[in-house]
Amino acid sequence: MAKPAGEINAGSMADIAFLLLIFFLVTTTMDVETGIQRRLPPMPDENQKQEVEQINKRNIMVVLINQSDRLFAGGQEMHITMLKDKVKEFIVNPADLPDLPEKRERNIEDFGPIMVSRAVVSLQNDRGTSYDAYIQVQNELVKAFNEVRDEFGMQHFGKKYNSLDEDQQRIVREAVPMNLSEREPREVGTRRRRR
Amino acid sequence: MAKFKSSSSKELKPLNTASLPDIVFMLLFFFMISVSFRQTETVVTVKLPEATEIAKLDRKDLASYINIGTPLTTYQSQYGTDARIQLNDAFSNIDDIRDFIAASRESMSEADRPFMTVALKVDENVRMGIVTDVKQELRRCSALRIMYSTRRKAEKTYF
Numbered sequence: 001m002a003k004p005a006g007e008i009n010a011g012s013m014a015d016i017a018f019l020l021l022i023f024f025l026v027t028t029t030m031d032v033e034t035g036i037q038r039r040l041p042p043m044p045d046e047n048q049k050q051e052v053e054q055i056n057k058r059n060i061m062v063v064l065i066n067q068s069d070r071l072f073a074g075g076q077e078m079h080i081t082m083l084k085d086k087v088k089e090f091i092v093n094p095a096d097l098p099d100l101p102e103k104r105e106r107n108i109e110d111f112g113p114i115m116v117s118r119a120v121v122s123l124q125n126d127r128g129t130s131y132d133a134y135i136q137v138q139n140e141l142v143k144a145f146n147e148v149r150d151e152f153g154m155q156h157f158g159k160k161y162n163s164l165d166e167d168q169q170r171i172v173r174e175a176v177p178m179n180l181s182e183r184e185p186r187e188v189g190t191r192r193r194r195r
Numbered sequence: 196m197a198k199f200k201s202s203s204s205k206e207l208k209p210l211n212t213a214s215l216p217d218i219v220f221m222l223l224f225f226f227m228i229s230v231s232f233r234q235t236e237t238v239v240t241v242k243l244p245e246a247t248e249i250a251k252l253d254r255k256d257l258a259s260y261i262n263i264g265t266p267l268t269t270y271q272s273q274y275g276t277d278a279r280i281q282l283n284d285a286f287s288n289i290d291d292i293r294d295f296i297a298a299s300r301e302s303m304s305e306a307d308r309p310f311m312t313v314a315l316k317v318d319e320n321v322r323m324g325i326v327t328d329v330k331q332e333l334r335r336c337s338a339l340r341i342m343y344s345t346r347r348k349a350e351k352t353y354f
Contacts, residue, residue: 017219028230033252033314035344043334127324131317132244135343139246146248
């Protein structure tokens with residue numbers, strides 16, 4: 001007859017588990033990746049003849065950041081804190097002023113016809129602009145569009161853009177399109193050696 | 196004082212630690228599931244700029260990272276202090292991006308490829324010239340979904 005097996009000493013089990021735990025804590029990251037998501041425009045086809053879409057001058061707002069991080073928007077120099085309101089006013093054009101963007105009626109599915117602004121914000125920067133300034137400006141521009149979308153959502157659905165359901169979000173997106181273009185960088189006498 | 200001494204327990208029993216491993220394993224599994232491994236060793240210093248209008252990257256596995264910043268002090272004797280591009284583990288230049296994007300595409304499943312996002316982790320003091328070059332190269336590779344990695348800005352009150 002075999003002796004009844006004694007209990008296995010599990011006292012060091014905790015130590016082993018702690019060791020593993022600490023290993024994982026050290027070797028891994030938990031930070032969520034956050035950032036401003038954008039879509040780049042596709043590269044224009046060289047063979048294809050480029051059709052330059054004529055944009056009416058009143059529909060375009062040029063935002064410039066120069067190499068010393070100074071900001072010009074809509075033809076005047078301004079501080080970054082003023083940019084958002086300026087852009088919002090430009091997109092919405094509440095008083096239908098003749099020098100701010102025109103609106104065109106558009107029929108949105110499941111919603112009906114609505115006047116959609118044809119505003120385009122064109123961002124242009126210098127090679128010497130600091131990345132921080134560029135991101136701050138991008139941030140303000142995105143914020144301006146987001147706030148207009150929120151206001152549209154509040155007005156028509158009683159909710160902010162983020163709390164709307166997917167279909168409503170699509171409607172808001174179509175009603176307030178984010179036309180944020182970045183000007184093709186100018187080739188200033190440098191580079192592009194392609195093998 | 197002796198009054199309070201109970202007569203029944205002559206000796207304190209050792210604390211039962213049999214469930215301790217279970218608790219620790221539970222913690223361990225939680226961490227194993229909720230975290231991702233550090234993919235690469237950074238060779239450039241990157242201090243991300245701050246922004247408020249940020250979105251979370253939903254699928255980390257579909258992201259490839261391009262770091263741009265000044266080389267770490269240990270590499271500065273070799274590479275200087277100018278901003279450099281880091282792909283995977285090594286210093287690279289603009290022309291390497293094409294291969295890098297191709298390799299990242301290759302490692303993804305067919306269905307996921309259109310959703311590949313390139314996260315640009317750029318130091319806030321870097322000049323836009325190099326960032327513009329990278330963006331142009333990404334456009335040439337048709338990697339159009341990009342994300343400017345930023346930190347969340349603490350709400351500031353202006354007064």
